[in-house]
Amino acid sequence: MFFGLLVLVLLIAHDALAQPTNFLIFIADDQGEGDLSIYGHPTLRTPNIDRLAREGMRFDNAFLTISSCSPSRSSILTGRYPHSTGAEDLHMPLPADQTTMARRLRRENYYNVSVGKWHLGDAEQNHWDVVVDCAGKETAAEAIKALSERPMDRPFFFWVASKDPHRPFDENAIPNPHRPADVVVPPYLPDHPLIRQDLALYYDEVTRFDTHVGEILAELGRQGVLDSTLIAYVSDNGMPFPRAKTTLYDSGIRTPMIVRLPGTVPAGSVQKGLFSVVDLAPTLLDVAGYGLDSAQGASAAAMLRNPEASGREAIYAEANWHDFEQFTRAVRTERFLLVRNYYWEKPLWNSVDSINSITWSGYLQAQRAGRLTEAQEFLFREPRPYEELYDLQVDPMSLRNLSDDPAYAAELNQLRTLMDNWRVDTKDTMPLEPRRDGWTRDGAPLPHNHPWYERYIEAGGRSSFERF
Numbered sequence: 001m002f003f004g005l006l007v008l009v010l011l012i013a014h015d016a017l018a019q020p021t022n023f024l025i026f027i028a029d030d031q032g033e034g035d036l037s038i039y040g041h042p043t044l045r046t047p048n049i050d051r052l053a054r055e056g057m058r059f060d061n062a063f064l065t066i067s068s069c070s071p072s073r074s075s076i077l078t079g080r081y082p083h084s085t086g087a088e089d090l091h092m093p094l095p096a097d098q099t100t101m102a103r104r105l106r107r108e109n110y111y112n113v114s115v116g117k118w119h120l121g122d123a124e125q126n127h128w129d130v131v132v133d134c135a136g137k138e139t140a141a142e143a144i145k146a147l148s149e150r151p152m153d154r155p156f157f158f159w160v161a162s163k164d165p166h167r168p169f170d171e172n173a174i175p176n177p178h179r180p181a182d183v184v185v186p187p188y189l190p191d192h193p194l195i196r197q198d199l200a201l202y203y204d205e206v207t208r209f210d211t212h213v214g215e216i217l218a219e220l221g222r223q224g225v226l227d228s229t230l231i232a233y234v235s236d237n238g239m240p241f242p243r244a245k246t247t248l249y250d251s252g253i254r255t256p257m258i259v260r261l262p263g264t265v266p267a268g269s270v271q272k273g274l275f276s277v278v279d280l281a282p283t284l285l286d287v288a289g290y291g292l293d294s295a296q297g298a299s300a301a302a303m304l305r306n307p308e309a310s311g312r313e314a315i316y317a318e319a320n321w322h323d324f325e326q327f328t329r330a331v332r333t334e335r336f337l338l339v340r341n342y343y344w345e346k347p348l349w350n351s352v353d354s355i356n357s358i359t360w361s362g363y364l365q366a367q368r369a370g371r372l373t374e375a376q377e378f379l380f381r382e383p384r385p386y387e388e389l390y391d392l393q394v395d396p397m398s399l400r401n402l403s404d405d406p407a408y409a410a411e412l413n414q415l416r417t418l419m420d421n422w423r424v425d426t427k428d429t430m431p432l433e434p435r436r437d438g439w440t441r442d443g444a445p446l447p448h449n450h451p452w453y454e455r456y457i458e459a460g461g462r463s464s465f466e467r468f
């Protein structure tokens with residue numbers, strides 16, 4: 001009996017002395033889901049991110065809640081949908097009453113550091129020990145400096161938010177640049193020399209961030225904390241090209257996602273279940289023994305531990321003001337995608353950085369030459385359909401709208417019910433009136449192009465969200 005008690009005491013003492021799990025989240029800025037070699041891209045060079053997947057778990061069906069940078073980041077850190085964070089539009093600051101992963105970890109004495117793109121507003125900075133706002137090319141050096149200067153007696157949470165591969169792209173961003181011939185042009189873009197040139201530059205910045213990932217992993221190894229750090233890799237939205245960023249197709253909201261934690265996450269595993277990043281913070285915290293009660297998402301730790309564990313029935317996403325007015329909602333299951341355009345009278349538009357690019361010049365040249373496919377011409381269709389339904393099993397790029405096909409009536413109604421219930425459950429309401437665009441349709445700034453909510457506050461408004 002004495003021996004048994006001794007073993008129990010020793011086990012308790014070991015647990016008390018065990019080091020808390022550290023956290024490090026890499027977040028790319030405008031990287032598409034398939035744009036890593038570990039996801040099968042034939043020419044992109046990303047050996048360090050590939051290493052994370054070989055030593056951890058690759059998610060093949062991970063989705064964002066929005067395809068717009070700042071609201072996406074707020075959603076990831078809070079585990080809440082953008083319209084529930086109070087920061088649903090581009091550049092909206094995260095309100096002080098929102099609980100983020102960093103704020104929760106502060107209660108456990110974590111040392112919180114953000115390096116790279118901040119984009120979360122002033123109030124959230126109160127929950128971080130260090131915030132270093134820097135460009136993509138400086139990410140690794142600043143992150144390594146912050147790691148070397150951290151207090152070694154406290155667990156840490158690092159948010160490494162590179163500005164790669166956000167526009168504008170740098171020429172010669174890497175020693176061995178990708179060539180236009182290396183590019184795989186997705187079918188929603190015309191195959192045009194200018195677009196190939198632009199995509200090659202985008203590839204270079206993905207590879208540059210991959211190099212920074214490798215340098216930061218090496219520093220964790222030098223400090224002896226690599227294997228006690230839960231590492232996750234995600235993007236904030238799709239690539240900054242037409243019909244990707246700001247849209248609710250897979251090209252906009254499907255994200256690469258990799259998680260590594262030896263002893264918990266099986267090495268070299270692939271998780272194929274549906275996963276929403278609204279569940280990411282609750283999941284990572286749960287693995288380390290913490291909760292996030294304010295989250296609308298829930299822990300999916302079982303998916304991390306077991307690649308055969310099932311995922312969500314459906315994921316939900318939204319599009320709101322991002323340079324141009326939007327109010328669009330989507331629900332996606334493993335097979336089907338329903339997109340509902342509440343402002344259907346407007347054409348599908350894109351972020352202004354996508355149209356102030358050589359890609360857009362190539363797109364317009366292809367249009368004038370009559371070389372666009374019907375799916376590529378959709379960007380100019382006015383009005384849009386109110387609803388778009390896609391069978392992803394036969395149409396993975398969502399190029400053929402089936403909403404009027406009677407053969408899919410049952411599936412359409414099922415998705416409508418899921419979407420409507422989600423909107424009611426999360427109190428998703430429409431503005432009383434559309435907010436004004438910040439830019440003209442050819443990319444010129446309008447006089448009032450600062451965010452709509454600043455204009456609204458200046459006018460003495462309080463809340464413009466009152467109707468469903």
